[in-house]
Amino acid sequence: MRKKIVLLVSLVLFIAVMPTLVAQAAQEALAADQVIVDMAVMQGPSGFGTIGLNRNEGRLDDQTRIDLSVYPSPNEVIARLANGELDIAALPTNVAANLYAKGVPVKTAAVVGEGMLLFLTTDKTITELSDLQDRKISIPGSGSTPDQMTKILVSALGFDYESDVQLDYSIASPAQLAQMMIAGKLDLAVLPEPFVTMVLNANEQAVPLLDVQVLWSALTGTGNYPMTVIVVSDGFIAEHSDRLPLVMGAIKDSVEWVNANPGDAGVMIEEAGIMKAAMATPAIPRCNLVFRTATEGYDAMDTYLKVLHGFDYASVGGSVPDESFYLAY
Incomplete structure (x- = not known):
């Protein structure tokens, strides 16, 4: 009789903990x-x-x-x-x-x-692409995407980027370059977003000179x-x-x-x-x-x-x- 009681109690306890064991096993499987x-x-x-x-x-x-x-x-x-x-x-x-x-x-x-690059200028004498001749163009970082695209597109416009224009990499940070344009200390730069928007909103003299993406599309026949x-x-x-x-x-x-x-x-x-x-x-x-x-x-x-x-x-x-x-x- 005592053995039956012990067996019954064990069975009840097993049934009681069974859901917990199943849930624990499911959680372990899920974690794995x-x-x-x-x-x-x-x-x-x-x-x-x-x-x-x-x-x-x-x-x-x-x-x-x-x-x-x-x-x-x-x-x-x-x-x-x-x-x-x-x-x-x-x-x-x-x-x-x-x-x-x-x-x-x-x-x-x-x-x-x-692409989201623009040539920006604060110089009112720069009104068309031919005005880039002999100008300093500030670019954030040598070898960067702005640098690569500037060289490609300046060349496509008929300029020699090593002699006809001056590519300036002295300010590598686009944020710092934007601040310099806002302060009127630079008049021509190639910048990506969101720095383009920042300059246009903060300096009323700043205007887009060239949308790099439009020129790329025209040159390659792609988007x-x-x-x-x-x-x-x-x-x-x-x-x-x-x-x-x-x-x-x-x-x-x-x-x-x-x-x-x-x-x-x-x-x-x-x-x-x-x-x-x-x-x-x-x-x-x-x-x-x-x-x-x-x-x-x-x-x-x-x-x-x-x-x-x-x-x-x-x-x-x-x-x-x-x-x-x-x-x-």
Whole structure:
């Protein structure tokens, strides 16, 4: 009788704890299937389009979360991609091509930003492109996208950029360059958004002289050029190919949300340390934030990289990437 009572009590206790054991096992299984996607963006407009990923603390579903980190320049992002610390990053298109050429195991998955460069002047005597002769053009950073595009387009306009104009790289920071234009200490510069908007709003003498994107389109017969792309590490592709549609879909949704909600996006951009909301919010409508898969954006990227290669092959790592550089998913 005593044995039966002990057995009955044991059975009751087992039944009582069974739901807890089942729930614990389910939680352990769920935790084992969790995927944290380490993603990097840089300070500045290239990080704008992805900020919507932080709306739900990076959670895409019960098993997938994106951890978005912000860095001040491409150098640290490049190093972390090379040593396998990152799964995904937003980078300038030619930087992505350079990484691929150097054997860093990454592929391009999407275009998330197109060109947004303007020639600005505060000098009323500069009214047409021929007035660029013998002028000093301030450019934020030697070898940067503004530098590459300036050289290409100045040459296309019939100038020798080594003798007919003076390309000045003494101020590498676009923010500082913008402040110098606002203060009237520079009269001709090539700037990206949001610094274009900042100068135009703060200095009534400033006017756009040349929309780089319009000239590029006229010269190449294409649309805007792909300035920022999303790259994915080969390791992430191999281990989590099933999550790629979810992740890329979330990035697309983020871009669309940022374009539709510049005020809310600006607040989140500042919270993430990408840029002050006061600068980001008014510039977002002019930042040409887009989402095109690598397949959809292939022609534009291939044209852009071929032009860069023909002009300065080192700017893309020595060779134009082949089709395996582009990720289909």
